[in-house]
Amino acid sequence: MMNPWRLRLLTQLDALGTVRAVAQAANLSPSSVSQQLAVLETETRTQLLERTGRRVRLTSAGLILARRARxxxxxMDSVEAELRGFGEEPAGLVRLGAFQSAIHTMAVPAVTRLAREHPHLDVELRELEPHASMPALRAGDVDVIITTTDVDELPLGPDVDLVPLATDRILLVVPPGHHAVGRGAVDLAALADEPWAFDMPHSYMANLALRLCRQARFEPRVVCRFSNYMMALQHVEAGLSITLLPGLAVHHSRYRVATRELATPVTRDITAAIRRGSPPRAAVRVVLDVLRDHPAPESAQLLGPRDVR
Structure with missing residues (x-):
């Protein structure tokens, strides 16, 4: 008899790559994870792991079991939900991961509507940036994610289904009295001498902003880095910097800032993603439906209903 908890540890090892990463995700010690995986080998009577130097990797049998375990x-989650709701309506727990600028504009309104329309459905909302949400989905830590699909940043695979939600514009954000205000679309090359606020190194927006500046043939003078878009907007509002942000992140009602389109438009596709395999349970389907049907924020263009691809 295979233990579901140990199977989940195995799927996390497949997704995260190391025992240490699995231990951090599961709030266990690496030795405990190794011990539980050894027990799983005993339960299955099959060698699932092999050691290469200091690292542990899955054998061919381990890879097959990890895929089947998902x-x-x-x-099992679907059966539990059906028992809880007696099959009458979506029920059970759905774990939804979303990146920072989609939390308040897309995820919270969807969760609010779900709570009103489906009282037996529990949605656990987690903030996960795109570089972290896809591994969390594959590891089974979340059931649905709202993410961006920049192929260079997030290689996709046959194990993930995508549901298009919206297209979001990347905007230049400046203080109200900045010389770029009122000029229409802006060429970044004209801003080479400006102080810039950037996201944290190696994040999606930091990489994108740096790439756009270099394409405009200058190295940006970065005077601050924030992991929170609200802090970046406050810094710009104070006249201390300018920045590039997704349209979803800019709250004109909260901050006195001005935005301008880029001369060469840049957009990002926002999608929901689920693991591919057995048909998604009713609770997951209704979360996807509400996300897709929710009105797009002003900064984003809503995509029409489409089949999962």
């Missing part, structure tokens, strides 16, 4: 665990 389907098994998803099916």
């Amino acid at each position: 389907v098994i665990l998803d099916h």
Whole structure:
């Protein structure tokens, strides 16, 4: 008899790559994770792991079991939800991961509507940036994610289904009295001498902003870095910097800032993603439907209903 908890540890090892990463995700010690995986090998009577130097990797049998385990665990979640709601309506727990600028504009309104329309459905909302949300989805830590699909940043695979939600524009954000205000679309090359606020190194927006500045043939003078868009907007509002932000992140009602389109438009596709395998349970389907049907924020263009691809 295979233990579902140990199967989940195995799927996390497949997704995260190291025992240490699995231990951090599961709030366990690495030795405890190794011990539980060894027990799983005993339960299955199959070698699932092999050691290469200091690292542990899955054998061919381990890879097969990890892929099958995701389907098994998803099916168990579906059965549990059906028992809880007696099949009458979506029920159970759905874990939804979303990046920072989509939390208040897309995820919270969807969760609010779900709470009103489906009282037996529990949605656990987690802030996960795109570089972290896809591994969390594959590991089974979340059931649905709102993410961006920049192929260079997030390689996709046959194990993930995508549901298009919206297209978001990347905007230049400046103080109200800045010389770029009122000029229409802006060429970044004209801003080479400006002080810039950037996201944290190696994040999606930091990488994108740096790439756009370099394409405009200058190295930006970065005077601050914030992991929170609200802090970046406050810094710009104070006249201390300018920045590039997704349209979803800019709250004109809260901050006195001005935005300008870029001369060469840049957009990002926002999608929901789920694990591919057995048909998604009713609770996951209704979360996807509400996300897709919710009105797009002013800064984003809503995509029409489409089939999962």
